[in-house]
Amino acid sequence: MVSRKIVGIDTPLFCPQCGKSSLIHLSNKQFTCNACDFTYFHNPAAAVMVALSYEDELLVAIRGRNPGLGLWDLPGGFVDPNESLEQAVIREIQEELNLTLTDFTYQCSFSNTYCYKNIEYKTCDSFFSHQLLGKPTLTARDDVADILWVKKTDIKLENFAFTSTQRAVELWLNNH
Template identity: 25%
Template sequence: MGGGDWLRHVPDGDNRERLVCPDCGFINYQNPKIVVGAVASFEDRLLLCRRAINPRKGYWTIPAGYLENHESVEHGARREASEEACADLALDGLLAVYNIPRISQVQLIYRARLENPQSVAAGDETLEVMLVGWDEIPWDDLAFPSVHWALEHWRRVADQGIFPPFGNPEGATGDY
């Protein structure tokens, strides 16, 4: 790529404006980010992590984060649980695919079993972790709308072997 300023225009064969290098013609495609995560359970308890970073520092979430390059979505979901909660997960199905166009995200959330509950601990991006029963979930302190959706969707299929993945609840866009 050249050292010139990027130009915004519609490249040949495309149908929308892109950032294009005027020196070499490189097109800088900007596409949605993929978030991977899991609702992890052990017996009748769910794993929650209190965020140590922004956005929503101090709020509770499920272990989740951005998929890395050259990584499968399953590996990414297990890696995020390991990084955020020192948790080893066995994924047992894709729970949901959430679309959050406002922030250009697609979230792939799995249902998982926590394999090592005695080893769960806060990772670098987590203030604390906890295993909670359904009635102990801090609903008012959940970090994002999609965490609420994922927990509700998990409950609907917690005892089912096979289930189709959920999507956004009707009319929900993930806005606060």
């Protein structure tokens, strides 16, 4: 572990290679060790989210975990190692909704800050969409506490847990 908080570091950081408290914060993403010359880059994590819609309704996932416990979200999650964005979409939708999704469209991406257990992660959230031909019976699973179908006119962006999701839903609203 590099630090409890990446931004605004005031405490010594221990090098993961040599173990000495000699890790220096060079930039917003780069750290180097004065003792062994190890370099660590704290790069953004990749994540996906999907706007699933039917007619004038958007499927909203209620977050079952922090950050944002109880707030609105779009189904999705982090991309696993050795996984493409598309593979992550398919896996996440299956895990969270028990829905097999094979056809979806990339829309855009947004940067985001994801605070988990006092560590601030920077993410790159890729936004996809899919218009369903019918309204399937879905079950909230994994880290989704519940699901709601929300009419376009009843969507409140401030109910969404993350700025990136708010921006994605705003884009979806403007295109529908």
